[in-house]
Each structure stands twice: as C-alpha cells, then as structure tokens.
Amino acid sequence: MELAIENNFVTIDLPTTVQSKSLTENKMEEEDDDETICLEQLKLRDYQMELAENACMGRNCIVVAPTGSGKTHVAMYIMKNHLENADGKKVKKVIFMVPTVALVEQQKSLFEKYLPKKICGITGVDNISIRQLITVYDIFIITPQILENSLREDRNFMAQLTLMIFDECHHAKKDHPYNAVMTRYHDIRDSDRDADLPQIVGLTASVGVGKAKNLEEAKNYVLNICANLNAIYVSTVRKNLKELNEFTNKPLSKTITCKTRQTDPFNEMINAEMMEIEKVLLQNKDINLNSVSERGCDPYVQWLSRLNKQISVVFDQNNRLQLLSYYEFLKMYNDALMINNACRTKDAVSFIKQFVCKFENLPAESQPQNLISLKLLSNWTHTLHHPLKIIADDQRYNNPKLEQLKTMLHEHYTLYPDSRCIIFCKTREMTVALVNWTKEADELKSLNAEVLIGVNKTDQTKAIQDNVMKKFQKGKCKLIIATSVAEEGLDFAKCNLVIRYEHVTNEIATAQTRGRASRAADSKIILIAEKGSNVVVKEEINVELEKMMNDAIDYIQDLTPDERRGRIKIIQKQIKFERSMNEQAKRLGIKSKNDDPYEIRCLKCTHFAANSGDMRTIENAHHVVVDPDVKERITIKPHPRPLAITPVYKKFGKVHCKKCDFDWGIMASYKGVPFPILKICSFIVRNKETREQANVKKWKDVQFALAALTDEDLSAMTEFNKELYADVMPPSID
Incomplete structure (x- = not known):
C-alpha cells in the first residue's frame, strides 16, 4: 500500500475494480464472476490521519470528532490498514457495529x-447467523444484537474476530447491546489473560457526561465509557485543529420562543377528566402515590411509570386489571394533552x-376491567367528544x-426551493400529527x-424507512418529521435546515443533531420553544455540559498511558x-439498586448513606455496604x-457521616x-416513592429483604475492596 500526500490529503492507492458480494433483503445474492465495482479513492486529510493514528497502531481507542468531520472515512482507513497488515497469526475479520437498522445499509x-473487500450487511430482519458467513466475508456491518446472539450461542466465536468497531460508541453502557457484547469480551479476558481478543475502536461525536454535575464526575463518566470498551486511548484532533475547523461546516444555531394559546378548553376538560380518574386510583388500597399538579408533561409520564410499576405487583387479579384500565386511559389522555x-386540537381528538x-364493541356483560373501560368510554362519548369536536374546529383555539x-x-x-428540512419532535404520535398538518x-x-x-x-418497517x-x-420529499431515530448517524447530505420542535434531550443529542445539518452550506439549526418553558434552559445546560465533556477528555488525554x-x-x-x-440479587429475587424503593440516610443530618439493595449480611449478623461509592x-x-472478634472477622475502624x-x-x-x-439505629429508612420514613432499632425490623454475602461475591470483590480501602487498613489486617 502506497501513501501519497498532496493538498492536505493522504491518498491510498487502491485497485480500480473489486469483486463484491452483499447480503440484502433477507438473502445472499450470488454475483456473476465478471461483475466489478469501480472504487473511489479513499482520501484522508491530516486531521483525519491524526484521528486514525492510535487505531492504526493496533491500540484500543475511542475516536471523538464532530459530526461532518469524516469519522466514517477514518473508520474505513482503519479497517483497510488492519486487513492489509496481516500478521500471519489468523485471518483478519472486521465487525463494524451500528446502533440502528437504517445505518446498516x-x-x-x-x-x-x-x-x-467482501462486505456483508446483516440486521435482525435477515434471520441469518454471522457465524455461517464468517469465512465468506472480510467486513460485516451489523446491529450489535446480531453479534450478541452469536456470542451467546458460542462465546469462542469472539476468537475469530480481529477488529470490532462500535459506531456511536457512547451507547456502550448499562443494558445497551454494545455493552452486552463488551461484557462477554471482558468475561473472556478475565477468565484467560492470554486470550486472543479483537482490537476495539469506538467512534462518536460526543461521549457525553451522563448525570455529571462537575468536571470530576465528567472525568469519571468518560473513563467509565473507556473501561466498558477497554479503550486506553482517546483520539481527538489536537494538532490539526485549524484544518478541522476549515473543512467542518458549523451550522448557524438560534432559538425562537413563541406564545401558547390564550385559552385552551381542550386542556381544561381533559385535565378535569384525568383528575377524576386519579381520585379513584389514589383511593385504592394497593396504590401508594402522591397526587400530581401538572399533566401533559414529562414529569407526569414518570408518575405514570411509577403507577404502572405499582399496578404490576397488585396481588388480586381483578383489582389489578381494573387499575390497569384506569392507567391506560390516563396514559392516553396524557398523550393527547401533549399532542394538543x-x-x-383536532389531532388530539383524532388520537383519542x-x-x-x-372498546366500542365490548359486551355489556363483561369482565370487571372491561366494565371500567366501558364506563370511561361512556364519559368520553357522552360528555367530552361533542364539545371537544366543536373546539377543534374553532379557529380561536389554533396553536400559535x-x-x-x-x-x-x-x-x-x-x-431556497430545493432545501431539505428535518423537524425533530418528542413522540411518534406528534410526528404523525405534524405530517397531517x-x-x-x-x-x-x-x-x-x-x-x-x-x-x-407495526409503525414503520425497514423498507418504508x-x-x-x-x-x-x-427531492421527492423535502421535509422529514422524525423522532430521535434520525439524530444519530444517518446521512442527510442535502439537509440545510434542522428544526427541533420543543425537543431537547441531552448534550449527546445536541451534538448529534448539529451533524444532521453540518454537511450542507449555509445550514441552520433552530430550536422552537414555548415562551417560559424549560426547554431553552435545558439547551443552555447542554452547551455547558458539552464544554465540560471536552475538558474531561483533555484531562484524560494528558494522563500517561499507565x-x-x-x-x-x-x-x-x-x-x-x-x-x-446484581446477578446475585436476580437469583434471590431482590430488586436491583436502580429499582430499589428504600434508601438509608443519616439520622442526624439525613445525608444519603446507601440504597437498601447495597446492603448484605455476613453470617446472618453483620450488615455491610457493598457499594464502593x-x-x-x-x-x-x-x-x-x-479487635479480632473471630479468626476471620476483625474490626479496625470507626465509620462516621462525612457531613x-x-x-x-x-x-x-x-x-x-x-x-x-x-x-441501623444511626439511620432513618426512607421510601423513595412515598417519602415515608422510620427509625428502627434493629435490622430485623427493616421493610426490605437482605441478601447474604456469598463466597462467590467475596471472591469477586476481594482485590477491588482491598485497593479501595488500602489507605485505611492496618498492615496486620491484610
């Protein structure tokens, strides 16, 4: 392979033709032996070569660069370099993972x-195992669940791969399939330090900072993403920033605030109906929630989620099903308020x-839950429908x-008659309503x-998408109205206007959305927000979080590799x-920390100490905290x-509230x-949902189950806890 540098480009001389096979529409298509595809030259600018450097040296790394800077071209260069530099140990095989089906094709x-090279794209709809094709193709473009399924069947399949690239790698956390794949990678590495594992490369425009409130927490968040991907290096443009800025288009961003309806009778009538349903629900002995003051908003969606969780564990089946009927109508009315x-208003009425x-054809002699649904249906049909239909046709209530x-x-x-525009909004229902409008x-x-x-x-197949x-x-369609599915990765080269219609999520989405308009000249990103709403504030916070993320990355890059x-x-x-x-908690039927309804707080100052799910018992007598935080x-x-109380149990320190x-x-x-x-006598035990709290004198009186610390758990945390508490352990204890 020869490199030629000219006009700030690094040119890779490639063959002009290549045999190519592909997988499309659920089957492999055999190609004629004489079919050829003319290849374009792969050209990298200096800043792109800087981004590729660590990966081309065989290092596990995360490449972080703005949308529109050519990360995919960097990835192609990395793949080609990897495939052509054979070491003779095994055949090179590359997996390129993308988070959505649309990105595969x-x-x-x-x-x-x-x-x-021979390139194959597989999604879940193809119903084909990657293991069947591993000897046929060089590069596989897949959604991560495809690989996760193959590794679940045979974890040794990982040994046949030599490079795994994670596009939009900021997803490599929690329960995302990216993290599931990497969990199997870590399991193999932990069980065999000499295992021949593939190189890992992540690509993203923004790793994000999660829930970080300061720079230190942001550093830890970014390092956690690095840990999940086993990436020691973070590659950004530092030497060639001037060139990056020269060749990366930056859309003009602005915010437009607008008024709401002066009067909104639809909102008033639906709110009144929801309040009546809530009264019935909150009087039920199995529901333990506070009432809410605002509906048609995200906090109410969260309240509904808590309600649904409580309903799901109601023991009496008839009561549970009746409560579920109330819940379904509340959820529907809340969605209608958001659409309105x-x-x-006519879109909201149509949705209802x-x-x-x-429910219209339910028999009169029906199950108890259906009787509730029929009652709620009757309220809509005889009380709400007709006046709301009149309101929907009244131009006085048009939406400003x-x-x-x-x-x-x-x-x-x-x-600009030939423009392309994407409007991002919050829900699927809103996309349909806006298109109809x-x-x-x-x-x-x-x-x-x-x-x-x-x-x-049900809503949109891959073929339709x-x-x-x-x-x-x-140009047959010049306006797309989308949910967040279009924020990541999809290439809309001609898009020069992006409108976020009262839709702001996190700092990652802010960076990703910028990329949807970054490829066209004179492009704009406009946020439309209701006057006085918190949407504008959220966007300002996202800008600050993005700066904090960049500072965290700079800090991490300045550390030595060791x-x-x-x-x-x-x-x-x-x-x-x-x-x-967490695995032990699942085995014992105990809720995970994130779902744990109880927390333990200092009796004197109410400083948070631990979640109840972080507690374990030793010898059915001692209650230890296993959360390292x-x-x-x-x-x-x-x-x-x-004192050495027993040969295996020794006390050496006192624990005090830091506050x-x-x-x-x-x-x-x-x-x-x-x-x-x-x-436990030094604490109050608080229910997170109801805010009820109590001070108990003995652990046997707490309202939650406590799991025992097993030998398996102890083995898993021995080395980690010794490092964590090394600064306070007396030498004689170890």
Missing part, C-alpha cells in the same frame, strides 16, 4: 465504494378516537406555535412531508463486582479498641476483605 453502500400542546374505538412554524418553513422554501396547509403541501421513526413491525430516505435525497490504564483497571473491577451483586460519603477513623460526623458503625475485615458495617 447506509454504511454498507459507502464501504463498497471505497474498500476492495404541540399540534392541533383511535384509542377508544377498540404551528403558525410560527408554518411561517418559518414557507419563508425558507421561498428563498403539513398536508392540510396550502403553503406546505408541496413539501410532501414524511414520517421517520424507529423500525418496528429506506424509501423515505431515498425520496428525501432525491495512569489511564490504572484508572480504567479500577473501574473495570468495580463494574465486575457490581455485575456480580459509599467511601465518598463516610469518614473512617481508627477504632479505639481494634455531620455522626457515628454510623465500624470498619471491619471479613476473611481479609474490608467493609463498612452499619448499625
């Missing part, structure tokens, strides 16, 4: 233009009618936000707006331990009377492993 088409707020029609949006779109397309607005009909949402069997994108590129490796190793041990604890909440002092210095318990070691041991 897009990336496959691009790779086939540049790479002289963003769109037209579509929902209630499934839609008028603002219509004016903006009309002016833009008058100036554009088709009925004379000024917008010609745009032929289409919906773009996530692939599923592909067709929408093709129509958009060709320092990064050491920090990441500690995090990986912690992750392994927490996974072990507890060390940040406590002060450990030498015990005035250190008020209240006595919480002792530090002790069990079989050489240090733990904080708490005395």
Whole structure:
C-alpha cells in the first residue's frame, strides 16, 4: 500500500475494480464472476490521519470528532490498514457495529465504494447467523444484537474476530447491546489473560457526561465509557485543529420562543377528566402515590411509570386489571394533552378516537376491567367528544406555535426551493400529527412531508424507512418529521435546515443533531420553544455540559498511558463486582439498586448513606455496604479498641457521616476483605416513592429483604475492596 500526500490529503492507492458480494433483503445474492465495482479513492486529510493514528497502531481507542468531520472515512482507513497488515497469526475479520437498522445499509453502500473487500450487511430482519458467513466475508456491518446472539450461542466465536468497531460508541453502557457484547469480551479476558481478543475502536461525536454535575464526575463518566470498551486511548484532533475547523461546516444555531394559546378548553376538560380518574386510583388500597399538579408533561409520564410499576405487583387479579384500565386511559389522555400542546386540537381528538374505538364493541356483560373501560368510554362519548369536536374546529383555539412554524418553513422554501428540512419532535404520535398538518396547509403541501421513526413491525418497517430516505435525497420529499431515530448517524447530505420542535434531550443529542445539518452550506439549526418553558434552559445546560465533556477528555488525554490504564483497571473491577451483586440479587429475587424503593440516610443530618439493595449480611449478623461509592460519603477513623472478634472477622475502624460526623458503625475485615458495617439505629429508612420514613432499632425490623454475602461475591470483590480501602487498613489486617 502506497501513501501519497498532496493538498492536505493522504491518498491510498487502491485497485480500480473489486469483486463484491452483499447480503440484502433477507438473502445472499450470488454475483456473476465478471461483475466489478469501480472504487473511489479513499482520501484522508491530516486531521483525519491524526484521528486514525492510535487505531492504526493496533491500540484500543475511542475516536471523538464532530459530526461532518469524516469519522466514517477514518473508520474505513482503519479497517483497510488492519486487513492489509496481516500478521500471519489468523485471518483478519472486521465487525463494524451500528446502533440502528437504517445505518446498516447506509454504511454498507459507502464501504463498497471505497474498500476492495467482501462486505456483508446483516440486521435482525435477515434471520441469518454471522457465524455461517464468517469465512465468506472480510467486513460485516451489523446491529450489535446480531453479534450478541452469536456470542451467546458460542462465546469462542469472539476468537475469530480481529477488529470490532462500535459506531456511536457512547451507547456502550448499562443494558445497551454494545455493552452486552463488551461484557462477554471482558468475561473472556478475565477468565484467560492470554486470550486472543479483537482490537476495539469506538467512534462518536460526543461521549457525553451522563448525570455529571462537575468536571470530576465528567472525568469519571468518560473513563467509565473507556473501561466498558477497554479503550486506553482517546483520539481527538489536537494538532490539526485549524484544518478541522476549515473543512467542518458549523451550522448557524438560534432559538425562537413563541406564545401558547390564550385559552385552551381542550386542556381544561381533559385535565378535569384525568383528575377524576386519579381520585379513584389514589383511593385504592394497593396504590401508594402522591397526587400530581401538572399533566401533559414529562414529569407526569414518570408518575405514570411509577403507577404502572405499582399496578404490576397488585396481588388480586381483578383489582389489578381494573387499575390497569384506569392507567391506560390516563396514559392516553396524557398523550393527547401533549399532542394538543404541540399540534392541533383536532389531532388530539383524532388520537383519542383511535384509542377508544377498540372498546366500542365490548359486551355489556363483561369482565370487571372491561366494565371500567366501558364506563370511561361512556364519559368520553357522552360528555367530552361533542364539545371537544366543536373546539377543534374553532379557529380561536389554533396553536400559535404551528403558525410560527408554518411561517418559518414557507419563508425558507421561498428563498431556497430545493432545501431539505428535518423537524425533530418528542413522540411518534406528534410526528404523525405534524405530517397531517403539513398536508392540510396550502403553503406546505408541496413539501410532501414524511414520517421517520424507529423500525418496528407495526409503525414503520425497514423498507418504508429506506424509501423515505431515498425520496428525501432525491427531492421527492423535502421535509422529514422524525423522532430521535434520525439524530444519530444517518446521512442527510442535502439537509440545510434542522428544526427541533420543543425537543431537547441531552448534550449527546445536541451534538448529534448539529451533524444532521453540518454537511450542507449555509445550514441552520433552530430550536422552537414555548415562551417560559424549560426547554431553552435545558439547551443552555447542554452547551455547558458539552464544554465540560471536552475538558474531561483533555484531562484524560494528558494522563500517561499507565495512569489511564490504572484508572480504567479500577473501574473495570468495580463494574465486575457490581455485575456480580446484581446477578446475585436476580437469583434471590431482590430488586436491583436502580429499582430499589428504600434508601438509608443519616439520622442526624439525613445525608444519603446507601440504597437498601447495597446492603448484605455476613453470617446472618453483620450488615455491610457493598457499594464502593459509599467511601465518598463516610469518614473512617481508627477504632479505639481494634479487635479480632473471630479468626476471620476483625474490626479496625470507626465509620462516621462525612457531613455531620455522626457515628454510623465500624470498619471491619471479613476473611481479609474490608467493609463498612452499619448499625441501623444511626439511620432513618426512607421510601423513595412515598417519602415515608422510620427509625428502627434493629435490622430485623427493616421493610426490605437482605441478601447474604456469598463466597462467590467475596471472591469477586476481594482485590477491588482491598485497593479501595488500602489507605485505611492496618498492615496486620491484610
């Protein structure tokens, strides 16, 4: 392979033709032997070579670069370099993972233009195992669940892979399939340190900072992503920033605030109906929730989620099913309020009618839950439907936000008739309502707006999604109204206007959305928000979080490789331990920490100590905290009377509240492993949902189950806990 540098480009000389095979529409298509594809030259600028450097040296790394900077071209260069530098040990096989089905075909088409290799794209709809094809192709473009399924069947399949690239790698956390794949990678590595594992490369425009509130927490968050991907290096553009800025288009961003309806009778009537349903629910003995003051908003969605959880564990089946009927109507009405707020009242009325029609043919002599549904249906039919239909047709209640949006779109397309625009909104229902509105607005009909949402069997198949994108590129459709599915990765080269219609999520989405308009000249990103709403504030916070993320990455890059490796190793041990604890909790039927309804707080100052799910018992007598973060909440002092209580159980320190210095318990070691041991009389036990709290004198009186610390758990956390508490353990304890 020869490299030639000219005009800030590094050119790779490739063959002009290549045999190519592909997998499409659920089957392999055999190609004629004489079929050839003319390849384009793969050219990298200096800043792109800088991004590729660590990966081309065989290092596990995360490549972080702005959208529109050519990360996919960097990835192709990395893949080609990897495949052509054979070491003779085994045949090179590359897995390129993308988070959505739509990206598989897009990336496959691009790779086939540049790479002289056999390339295969597989999604879940193909119903084909990657293991069947591993000897046939060089590069596989897949959704991660495909690989996870293959590794579940045979974890040794990992040994046949030599490079795994994770596109949009910021997803490699929690329960995402990316993290499931990497969990299997870590399991293999932990069981065999000499295992021949593939190189790992992550690609993203923004790793994010999660729930970090300061720079230190942001550093830890980024390091956690590195730990999940086993990536010691983070590659960003530092030397060639001037060139990056020169060749990366930055869309103009602005925020437009608009008024709401002066009066909204739809909102008032639906709110009144919901309040009546809530009264019945909250009087039920099996429901323990506070009432809410605001509906048609995200906090109410969260309240409904808590309600659904409580309903799901109601023992009496008739009561549970009746409660579920109330819940379904509340959820539907809340969705209708959100549609009415963003769109037209007639769209909200249509949504309700579509929902209630499934109850219209229920028999009069029916199950108890159906009688509830029929009662709620009757309220809609005889009390609400007719007056709301009149309101929907009354122009006095038109939505000012839609008028603002219509004016903006009309002016833009008058100036730039061949423009492409994407409008992002919060829910699938809103996308449908907005498309219907554009088709009925004379000024917008010609745009032929289409919906773009996530692939599923009922709303939008992959074929429909592909067709929408093709129509958009060709100009047959000039406006797409989408949910967040279009924020990541999808290439809309001609898009020069992105509108976020009261839709702001996190700092990652802010960076990703910027990329949807970054490829076209004179592009704009506009946030439309209701005057006085928190949407504008959230966007301002996201901008600050993005700056904090960049500072965290700079800090991590300035560490030496050994320092990064050491920090990441500690995090990986912690992750392994927490996974072990969660697996034990599942075996015992105990809720995980995230779902745990109880928390333990200091009796004196109410400082948070631990979740109930973080507690374990030793020998049915001692109650230890297994959450490593507890060390940040406590002060450990030498015990005035250190003592070996048994040959395996020794106390050596006192544990105090870090905030008020209240006595919480002792530090002790069990079989050489240090733990904080708490005395429950020093705490209040609080229910997270109801906020009810109690101070109990003995652990046997707490309202939650406590799991025992097993030998398996102890083995998993021995090394980690010794490192965590090394600064407070006396030498004689170890």
